[in-house]
Amino acid sequence: MYASDGTDRASVVGRKPLTDFVIEALTSVGAGEADAALTADVLVAADLAGVDSHGVARLRRYVEGLRNGTINGRARPRVEREHGGVSVVDAQNGLGQPALCFAVDLAVERAREHGVAAVAVRRSNHIGIAGWYTERAARSGTFAMVTTNATPQVAPTGAAEPMFGTDPVSYAVPTAGEPLCYDAATSIVPRGKLERLDREGKPMLPGWAVGPDGATSTDIPRVVAGLKAREGYALLPVGGLGEEYGGHKGSGIGLLAELLCGPLTGASWSKHTYGPEGADLGQFVLCLDLAALGDAGRITRDVDAMAAEIRAARRADEDVPVRLPGERRHRCAEERSARGIPLLPPVVRDLGKIAELTGIKPLGARDGQDA
């Protein structure tokens, strides 16, 4: 995930018309109204937060999947197993957003009863930004973690082929204000960031990706093409190549996501996702009811006090504040809520294609934006 660095050459769109466009696009290809609205909310939340790689830029793939039947628009997530605080949900190859939202709401409810709950989702699809779900749970007074697997793009330490997904890990905890929410891929950079740098003619750093020979590559057009074509190119986990900067530790966190979302959930692990039967992605949700751990008010005050002390730390660079996870996203969302969401030309073209494909009113023909 990455934040777009500006509105140069971008069309600026209002939240409402963009959301309406997404809902109409999804319902036009068979998604139910409620599922479409929820999916639109998650996608547009990413665009608002500056995580452009996970916003409406993904819509075309969803629309195509629903049209050609690789995603089931009429799926209803089904609890297929339940024991105490543990539930396993079969997403029935539906859109990932309604499936994971169902799982998170279930986890919050079960955590109220059991203090802690784990919900595993199998036969699922792409979920958008993981932080949307953990923030939702945190607003209900729980600590929440969410992780998902994904198409294989990351080489575990020592390997020279993509096996793990960029598998984001997100957690959120209530505070006096917005939840404190961490949400990041377990690779150093996602493919979307390389694609953007490539478009902008900017360089990439050594240690972000390797070629089929296992050596780090900075040939950005070749890396981008090689990742896309699955030609053995791979991103590297947080910490980079080898062990000198803790790459094996980043790789171990990626493996944690793979274990939780694959074998433990009963979904495919990333290497085997997107097979002939559908994506079969897995997601894993953990919720802890703060009230089970102690006085929820005391816990929230302690979180706030700790956050304040971290923000007030001596700065490495006097001009750069010490930020907590999610602060940049929250600030971006405030700005974009007020001024509109900038969409880059390829995304605008994609949305135009979707209007053509589905026959819905093009975004550019709606009020409240200039796309």
Add this chain to the structure above:
Amino acid sequence: MYASDGTDRASVVGRKPLTDFVIEALTSVGAGEADAALTADVLVAADLAGVDSHGVARLRRYVEGLRNGTINGRARPRVEREHGGVSVVDAQNGLGQPALCFAVDLAVERAREHGVAAVAVRRSNHIGIAGWYTERAARSGTFAMVTTNATPQVAPTGAAEPMFGTDPVSYAVPTAGEPLCYDAATSIVPRGKLERLDREGKPMLPGWAVGPDGATSTDIPRVVAGLKAREGYALLPVGGLGEEYGGHKGSGIGLLAELLCGPLTGASWSKHTYGPEGADLGQFVLCLDLAALGDAGRITRDVDAMAAEIRAARRADEDVPVRLPGERRHRCAEERSARGIPLLPPVVRDLGKIAELTGIKPLGARDGQDA
């Protein structure tokens, strides 16, 4: 944590006499027999596994703490709160090993009942290697995670002072053989590794640590002294300085450990540990009963199949196998079980001091070793 790189100039000690020495040392300063035996097992397991920084090299601090009353040798971990699968344990400022072992066994038991269990431990002390506990839980058929906070040594991204502990995160899952067990500090390197490189006259890499000015420093004697004296020097999280290699992501995983072990547990967060009332460390345990998630045999087979595929990945370096977490530690433990445990001269001196202080038989005067 780090693996010692050989037995040069080291004394080689048998497992049994070393374990006996630790037990006698601890009981001589007021620890109960069972607590001493458990603590000895955890410490010697680290030395066997090659994690020398967390083995008997720590014993002197435990003995001194028990002698001067900053650790309570007669503490009994007490469940002070319980709701469904969540328990909060007051370790009563006793040794960390018996407290965390109590918590892990409780978590395994509660996970059987509730499918998932979380146990938070407050008023605790140093626990040795986190992997000892997750492996123990995994041998009972659960997936387990453990994390702990620690004395502040790591600067969060953007900060130029130590705030987080090196906070290890460990997880383990059953396989057909030994559990697959990840166990690593959330900093790139622990202080112990820098101390060893300093002793050996070897260099450190830029990006491992910063000075009080927030800039990376490779002046290893100064960094080691500055960390020890708390002069504003700090280690960096996995991913290193800034955000280019994902340092902010490593920092976010450190923050996760701090949240779970501090505010959520009701213990101090790392910045405020080791106050006048004792260390007040926090630990957090999560256990998932595989049988709650599905057929435990199927899950274990899936974990084994995934592990086999990762091991068989195309190698980045033909001569270096792709390893899964814990494999190196298991191999080292086999070797050292057979050939003895090498102890470096400063550790041997420390153990000699302990014998002097407590009046127990020196290690060198026992059978089965040459120290």
